Amino acid sequence: MTVTERPGLGLRLLRLLGLPILLILAWWAFSVTSESFYVPTPPRVVQAFAETWFSPRLIDDALPSVARLLAGYALATVLGVGLGVPIGLSVRLRAAAEPVLEFFRAIPPPVLVPLIMLLAGIDNGMKILVIVSGCVWPILLNTVEGVRALDQVLSDTCRMYGVRGRSRLRHLVLRGASPQIMAGLRQALSVGIILMVISEMFASSSGLGFTIVLFQRGFAIPEMWSGILLLGLLGFGLSVIFRWMERRVLSWHWSHRA
Amino acid sequence: MLEVTGLKKVYESTGREAVGDLSFQLDAGELACVVGPSGCGKTTLLRCVAGLLAPTAGTIRVAGVPVTGPPDNMAVVFQEYGRSLFPWMTVQQNVELPLKEKKLPKVRRAELVAESLAAVGLADVPRSYPWQLSGGMQQRVAIARALAYEPEVLLMDEPFAAVDAQTRGELEDLVLRIWQRLGTTTLFITHDIDEAIYLGQRVIVLSSSPTVVLEDVKVDLPPERDQLATRALPRFTELRGHVYAQIQRAKDTR
Numbered sequence: 001m002t003v004t005e006r007p008g009l010g011l012r013l014l015r016l017l018g019l020p021i022l023l024i025l026a027w028w029a030f031s032v033t034s035e036s037f038y039v040p041t042p043p044r045v046v047q048a049f050a051e052t053w054f055s056p057r058l059i060d061d062a063l064p065s066v067a068r069l070l071a072g073y074a075l076a077t078v079l080g081v082g083l084g085v086p087i088g089l090s091v092r093l094r095a096a097a098e099p100v101l102e103f104f105r106a107i108p109p110p111v112l113v114p115l116i117m118l119l120a121g122i123d124n125g126m127k128i129l130v131i132v133s134g135c136v137w138p139i140l141l142n143t144v145e146g147v148r149a150l151d152q153v154l155s156d157t158c159r160m161y162g163v164r165g166r167s168r169l170r171h172l173v174l175r176g177a178s179p180q181i182m183a184g185l186r187q188a189l190s191v192g193i194i195l196m197v198i199s200e201m202f203a204s205s206s207g208l209g210f211t212i213v214l215f216q217r218g219f220a221i222p223e224m225w226s227g228i229l230l231l232g233l234l235g236f237g238l239s240v241i242f243r244w245m246e247r248r249v250l251s252w253h254w255s256h257r258a
Numbered sequence: 259m260l261e262v263t264g265l266k267k268v269y270e271s272t273g274r275e276a277v278g279d280l281s282f283q284l285d286a287g288e289l290a291c292v293v294g295p296s297g298c299g300k301t302t303l304l305r306c307v308a309g310l311l312a313p314t315a316g317t318i319r320v321a322g323v324p325v326t327g328p329p330d331n332m333a334v335v336f337q338e339y340g341r342s343l344f345p346w347m348t349v350q351q352n353v354e355l356p357l358k359e360k361k362l363p364k365v366r367r368a369e370l371v372a373e374s375l376a377a378v379g380l381a382d383v384p385r386s387y388p389w390q391l392s393g394g395m396q397q398r399v400a401i402a403r404a405l406a407y408e409p410e411v412l413l414m415d416e417p418f419a420a421v422d423a424q425t426r427g428e429l430e431d432l433v434l435r436i437w438q439r440l441g442t443t444t445l446f447i448t449h450d451i452d453e454a455i456y457l458g459q460r461v462i463v464l465s466s467s468p469t470v471v472l473e474d475v476k477v478d479l480p481p482e483r484d485q486l487a488t489r490a491l492p493r494f495t496e497l498r499g500h501v502y503a504q505i506q507r508a509k510d511t512r
Contacts, residue, residue: 151341153336153338153341153342154341154342154344156305156308156310156334156336156342157334157336157342159310159327159328160308160310160328160332160333160334161333161355161356161359161403161407162328162330162356162359162360163355163356163359164359167358167359171344171347171355172344175344175346178346252345252346252387252389253345253346255387255389255390
């Protein structure tokens with residue numbers, strides 16, 4: 001009799017942590033044998049991490065970064081979905097807008113930083129604008145695609161049963177497009193983190209990107225590495241939260257397709 | 259109750275004439291089936307009657323009122339049950355949504371939902387999601403949603419084409435029972451001749467495209483239908499043979 005059992009806790013932990021541990025060990029081996037000043041050992045980085053980030057710096061540098069990221073991301077979501085829905089619903093609007101949208105999407109957002117600095121200055125507004133300028137495209141284009149591909153039968157059903165206006169938007173359009181919207185939001189999240197860092201590397205006086213560049217210029221190498229580690233952890237944490245949200249929003253979708 | 263007069267539909271994009279010149283009418287409380295060879299414009303007919311598609315010429319009236327868009331007093335059960343229910347809503351929410359749009363008070367909505375789910379034999383699964391149910395059960399939900407809407411005219415577009423044979427028999431009897439109880443004017447579109455004769459008081463036989471009515475067959479079988487007994491009647495076999503011959507002729511003259 002073969003019954004697939006849930007593997008034991010030990011095995012699951014091994015699967016989960018096996019590769020990270022292996023990578024850390026490899027790094028360790030490399031850094032111990034390497035004479036390079038720029039490759040500190042893991043304990044040195046961990047020590048620097050504790051010293052650097054369990055301090056007011058977390059509030060002065062990391063928190064503003066995250067706040068700007070979330071503000072820009074939220075704004076891009078509102079903008080992307082808000083514009084994507086009408087464009088997706090209207091054939092004419094789509095025909096007019098799509099080439100332009102593809103053009104804007106093709107511009108790598110980091111090159112906009114100098115331009116946006118000129119236009120919007122170097123304060124928070126600029127950094128948020130940079131994040132929005134990059135995040136909005138995947139959200140917008142995926143929303144357009146999702147809305148365009150709404151099921152015809154479901155759409156007819158709504159017409160037959162008098163589901164129109166806001167109710168149609170809520171029950172049919174947004175829900176029906178939500179798998180694609182979520183896919184756009186997921187792409188936008190990684191774009192957002194990149195732009196958060198980049199915007200802080202230009203003309204900034206706080207933030208994670210700024211701090212990492214500062215450490216690098218001051219040859220505080222373990223501290224610089226600890227900043228990179230923190231960014232990695234931040235990205236990982238955000239993606240875990242995102243996945244949890246996605247599972248809640250799209251539970252019907254996964255089960256539907258299973 | 260339902261009058262289709264001189265209906266004609268030419269698809270502009272392809273120039274294909276789907277429906278030629280179609281006229282028939284249904285009295286209040288009638289159950290009529292429409293059969294025709296495959297690709298004969300049955301779906302075009304249904305979409306025009308439902309007000310989902312504007313005809314090129316001709317008029318459709320429901321209770322005397324010309325159809326220009328989906329009428330308020332009409333409900334449709336589509337063939338694609340898997341796509342006509344909202345997968346993100348429970349069974350109950352699916353049935354209730356149109357009633358909310360009708361602005362019915364909460365108590366009345368709850369009543370209608372419970373009654374109609376009971377009528378289709380699904381009183382015990384209001385909190386399930388459509389994808390948790392079998393195909394036949396999903397189509398029952400769609401039927402319950404149509405019933406709860408309390409339409410004067412019910413359109414069914416090959417509703418059982420995609421369910422297995424046994425479930426199909428059960429669902430046919432379900433439709434008959436509900437129709438006998440409520441007396442809703444029903445237009446039932448199918449490609450299955452047996453089904454049309456078994457269910458209908460009348461069978462409207464369509465030609466192939468561009469579609470016209472070939473014959474309007476009155477089904478003079480006893481009103482109480484039974485899957486075994488009715489289908490074993492000599493008259494049933496005769497009617498089936500007759501309609502079958504008509505449809506073959508329709509195919510040949512294409």
